[in-house]
Amino acid sequence: HDLILAxxxxxxxxxxxxxxxxxxTAEMLAKNAAILPxxxxxxxxxxxxxxxxxDAEFAGANPPEGAVITYYLKQRHLFGKLTLDVxxxxxxVVKSLPAGTRQGINRVYWNMRLDAPKSAAAPGLGARALxxxxxxxxxxxxRLTSDDDVVTGTVDLMADPLAPHPAAxxxxxxxxxxxxxxxxxxxxxxxxxxxxxxxxxxxRGAALKDKAAQGDxxxxxxxxxxxxDKLNDSLVDRSGGLLEAxxxxxxxxxxxxxxxxxxxxxxxxxxxxxxxxxAGELKAARGRFAAxxxxxxxxxxxxxxxxxxxxxxxxxxxxxxxxxxxx
Numbered sequence: 001h002d003l004i005l006a007x008x009x010x011x012x013x014x015x016x017x018x019x020x021x022x023x024x025t026a027e028m029l030a031k032n033a034a035i036l037p038x039x040x041x042x043x044x045x046x047x048x049x050x051x052x053x054x055d056a057e058f059a060g061a062n063p064p065e066g067a068v069i070t071y072y073l074k075q076r077h078l079f080g081k082l083t084l085d086v087x088x089x090x091x092x093v094v095k096s097l098p099a100g101t102r103q104g105i106n107r108v109y110w111n112m113r114l115d116a117p118k119s120a121a122a123p124g125l126g127a128r129a130l131x132x133x134x135x136x137x138x139x140x141x142x143r144l145t146s147d148d149d150v151v152t153g154t155v156d157l158m159a160d161p162l163a164p165h166p167a168a169x170x171x172x173x174x175x176x177x178x179x180x181x182x183x184x185x186x187x188x189x190x191x192x193x194x195x196x197x198x199x200x201x202x203x204r205g206a207a208l209k210d211k212a213a214q215g216d217x218x219x220x221x222x223x224x225x226x227x228x229d230k231l232n233d234s235l236v237d238r239s240g241g242l243l244e245a246x247x248x249x250x251x252x253x254x255x256x257x258x259x260x261x262x263x264x265x266x267x268x269x270x271x272x273x274x275x276x277x278x279a280g281e282l283k284a285a286r287g288r289f290a291a292x293x294x295x296x297x298x299x300x301x302x303x304x305x306x307x308x309x310x311x312x313x314x315x316x317x318x319x320x321x322x323x324x325x326x327x
């Protein structure tokens with residue numbers, strides 16, 4: 001239920017969802033902090049609507065899209081850190097939100113999405129990768145932490161009741177979206193790591209003082225740089241155009257990710273098949289990188305150590321949501 005205050009003159013005031021207010025009791029007000037219940041949040045796929053209502057329509061703005069998290073603070077939070085985290089059923093933090101600190105009722109909107117995927121560095125923007133995927137439907141725990149004081153509550157996410165897609169189709173879509181999300185995170189590391197190895201090998205080769213006496217080392221560095229460059233070129237489009245002139249694995253994964261994410265129903269058979277093809281290509285790229293960062297790099301580092309030079313360090317792989325690569 002919502003509260004609408006209107007004079008039919010200058011405007012309309014709307015208080016969305018009175019559920020938190022209806023659960024404010026004397027016992028709750030005596031606590032230092034408390035998470036207040038709210039109605040389930042609807043997960044809807046963004047869409048556009050064009051209409052021309054004219055001046056006669058009298059309406060207020062729609063509520064912001066997202067789950068509303070409401071909590072109560074007996075006193076204004078002044079000192080120390082106040083954190084607001086959303087956790088999944090397994091207890092993993094899926095989102096940390098900026099927490100309001102004022103006395104009384106605070107409301108925070110959660111867009112129900114993960115952070116945008118990490119994208120491999122490339123001249124092209126990859127616009128479809130600028131938005132993270134929606135989290136799965138279900139119940140999430142809300143945790144408000146102030147120093148040693150912790151209060152928890154829940155927020156429920158539900159499918160759009162106006163959408164015609166059955167649960168099985170939505171689950172298949174979520175599975176494919178998360179697979180493509182993880183593939184982008186893996187590609188980001190592979191792209192950045194191959195570029196780093198290429199540039200470092202080239203720099204080391206150019207810096208050799210006695211190139212004639214270090215022929216084996218120079219050839220090994222050239223081979224490492226060449227192999228890393230070839231692998232990097234197969235991963236990202238380096239043409240630099242506004243439109244990808246030569247889409248590589250990064251661009252094709254991003255395009256499929258955006259296409260599947262923009263529709264709330266079952267992915268097409270061709271999209272599912274294409275996802276499997278891209279996963280196979282990424283697996284092959286992982287294999288090439290394992291050989292490059294293993295035996296090939298080890299041989300170069302052995303020669304560098306023998307020559308009294310510092311070995312080339314392999315960039316570490318950060319643990320990211322949905323990624324198969326780990327440090």
